Amino acid sequence: MKLRPFSDHPRGVFVSIDGPSGAGKSTIVRHLEQMLVATGEAVHVTAEPSKGAIGGLCRELTETTKGYALACLYAADRYHHVDEEIRPHLEAGRTVISDRYIPSGLVMQRFDGIDPTFLWQINAAADRPDLAVILEADAEVIAERLHDRGAHNRFQLSPGSSHAEVHFYRQATERLIQAGFDVLRVDCNQRAPEQVARVIRDRLTSFFAQPASTS
Numbered sequence: 001m002k003l004r005p006f007s008d009h010p011r012g013v014f015v016s017i018d019g020p021s022g023a024g025k026s027t028i029v030r031h032l033e034q035m036l037v038a039t040g041e042a043v044h045v046t047a048e049p050s051k052g053a054i055g056g057l058c059r060e061l062t063e064t065t066k067g068y069a070l071a072c073l074y075a076a077d078r079y080h081h082v083d084e085e086i087r088p089h090l091e092a093g094r095t096v097i098s099d100r101y102i103p104s105g106l107v108m109q110r111f112d113g114i115d116p117t118f119l120w121q122i123n124a125a126a127d128r129p130d131l132a133v134i135l136e137a138d139a140e141v142i143a144e145r146l147h148d149r150g151a152h153n154r155f156q157l158s159p160g161s162s163h164a165e166v167h168f169y170r171q172a173t174e175r176l177i178q179a180g181f182d183v184l185r186v187d188c189n190q191r192a193p194e195q196v197a198r199v200i201r202d203r204l205t206s207f208f209a210q211p212a213s214t215s
């Protein structure tokens with residue numbers, strides 16, 4: 001059976017990619033984009049914090065601001081990101097891939113001791129992705145990758161941060177599944193980035209591509 005690209009849908013497909021630091025989010029997003037574009041999909045790649053004004057504040061303040069203020073700032077950026085960038089691209093029929101989305105908001109601010117229920121509530125009105133991908137890997141594996149690559153932020157510098165983040169992601173993932181999110185968990189311990197991207201591409205194709213009409 002020949003498949004029509006899923007970006008032929010009247011509204012595009014929204015995919016979020018999250019997972020602990022070093023699991024490979026940015027690497028996988030690049031591979032997935034290339035794979036989808038090669039098969040004729042119209043793709044828009046984005047990330048959080050967004051490139052908008054509130055995203056700029058997030059980037060500026062993450063190292064020096066903590067707690068409720070930062071959690072609310074990230075949630076505000078998410079709502080603005082949806083309104084200004086994600087929805088318009090979906091409405092234009094593109095597949096939107098976001099490097100970090102709601103799951104990161106449920107996880108990262110826990111490093112500052114914010115209650116998970118509060119984090120859930122401030123993110124509750126954000127549009128749900130059609131597919132929420134969670135990259136999973138053992139704490140030892142991602143700690144080694146981070147060590148080799150270097151830390152990107154203060155969360156990655158605290159001792160045992162990889163163990164804590166893996167634990168927070170497990171809890172957040174359970175919560176997303178309970179709430180009815182379509183979640184794809186991909187084990188990234190042994191798979192090469194191309195293989196991880198292929199797993200995601202295959203899932204998108206099997207769920208969202210439509211059979212091409214024969215007429």
Ligand SMILES: Nc1ncnc2c1ncn2[C@@H]1O[C@H](COP(=O)(O)OP(=O)(O)OP(=O)(O)O)[C@@H](O)[C@H]1O
Pocket residue numbers: 019020021022023024025026027028145146148149152188190191192193196
């Ligand atoms: N599947 C994989 N197998 C082995 N190494 C990988 C894999 N995916 C990514 N890497 C490597 O691990 C490191 C971290 O990858 P990347 O920066 O994509 O992770 P990330 O999840 O986006 O991290 P951060 O949250 O810090 O932005 C990089 O050096 C990358 O080359």
Ligand SMILES: Cc1cn([C@H]2C[C@H](O)[C@@H](COP(=O)(O)O)O2)c(=O)[nH]c1=O
Pocket residue numbers: 021048049062074100101104105106108109152153154
């Ligand atoms: C979406 C989101 C992000 N963050 C933080 C975590 C990092 O410091 C940066 C993202 O940079 P990276 O290169 O992708 O690692 O933003 C956060 O604290 N909370 C969030 O919801």
